[in-house]
Amino acid sequence: MMSHRAALSFINWSYACFQVQSTDRVSNHAPLHFDLSIFDIFTTIKAGATVILVPPNLSAFAINLADFIEKERISIWYSVPLVLTQLVLRGHLQRHQFHHLRCVLFAGEVFTIKYLRQLMSQIPHAKYYNLYGPTETNVCTYYQLEEIPPEAVDVIPIGKACANTEVLVLNDRGEIADFDEEGELCVRGPSLMTGYWGMPEQTQAVIVPYPKQPSLSMYRTGDRVKQALDGHYFYLGRRDSLIKSRGYRIELGEIETVIGHHPKVEEVAVIPIAHEHTGNEIKAVVVRQAGSQLNERDLLPYCAKHLPKYMIPSIEFQSALPKTSTGKVDRTLLRQQHINSNFNGIKYIPISDN
Missing domain, CATH: 3.30.300.30 (ANL, C-terminal domain)
Incomplete structure (x- = not known):
């Protein structure tokens, strides 16, 4: 259950962070039941900008999607990495200059480094942001990418907390983790969900007391992360993707x-x-x-x-x-x-x- 207040908190943050202007033309590629669409529609409306609805059938033909981005003069693009990967592999991006595209946002899954590096080299003038957050929190951390070293093969950081959000890592002992110590990412702030509709037990399992102030609550994401010494968080995987064999x-x-x-x-x-x-x-x-x-x-x-x-x-x-x-x-x-x-x-x- 995502309240209007939670959505508005994200809208206000993303509007300021990405400096959305009335002159921007923002893609709406995400289905309307996907939380990515909150940015596409409502952050764009807040700025008085233009929402460009991307026809669903274009996703199957990357070369046509690339043409669409150029023809519609899209300035801010937001999608899952898979779509951007297909543009790299099959969009023949070298046919266009994409002068209007100033900001590329991606979220939802890990972006494979080799494809992200190719995308950034083919559209070098755009700014690139890795956004992280489960549906229960919308976006809670973000990371602006610079140049990716040729030897880099690891995943990129999920960055630092958004301005209106607090994140922390709990280790296996239920204590706040030290730097470089693996643990579960927890989130609190105004963008947090109210709970799961009609599922109080599941809600109580993930909405738990905040260790620093038990009268407040936080959300246990189920994602394993660690925080580097520079403050950036790195996503390591889901708790349920850690198996024993x-x-x-x-x-x-x-x-x-x-x-x-x-x-x-x-x-x-x-x-x-x-x-x-x-x-x-x-x-x-x-x-x-x-x-x-x-x-x-x-x-x-x-x-x-x-x-x-x-x-x-x-x-x-x-x-x-x-x-x-x-x-x-x-x-x-x-x-x-x-x-x-x-x-x-x-x-x-x-x-x-x-």
Whole structure:
């Protein structure tokens, strides 16, 4: 349940942070049930700017979407990283100058570094912001990117708290974490949800007392992060993406980052598959770059070079990954597809104990 007050708090912050002007032309790419659309519509209205509705069918044709951005003179773009990745891969961005595009915002999932670097090199005059926040808080941290070093392969920071928000990290002992100590990100402030409609137990599980002042409340995001010495937070993954396999604690996002950096990999999702003996098997579902002949014999040695043996997944190639209505990878459906595939003869490569 998101109140008008919570939405307005985000609107006021984003209006000031990104200096939205009446002359701006702001894309509305997000579905109206997705919280990204609050910025698209209401921050734009606050500025007296113009909302440019992006036809849904353009998302399937990146080259047409690139033409649309240029033709409509869009100055602020906001979407999930997947859309921007498709623009890099298939939008033929070099055909346009995008003189009007001054600000590129992205949120919802991790933006693969190799594609983000390409986007920034092809549209170098724009400012780029990584926005982070679950629906329950809208955006709670942000990070403005500068140049990405060529050797960088890790994820970019999710930045620092927005001006109207406080964030902190709780370690496994329930204490406020030190710098560089992993823990769960917690958020408090006026943009926080009221709760889950008709689900008081679920609400009480995540809306908990604020340690510094128990009369106040905060939201436990379920996201694992750590804070660097410069104050920026780094997203490490979901609590539920930290699994155990053969006795080892494994962060699935780390495997995705490694495989996603391979030059012939377009997309990857790593999922756990329950196994009665090992706890979980790890499966990487990979989409190849167009025209690539990448196969298991190429990718498994690459994984062995960059991952410890116990983190090397089995590999399956697909032509595309299933997506939710908001453009994110549908991991629930992907796992269900695998469960069903065990009965349909789809190849499965088990992990060797050796």
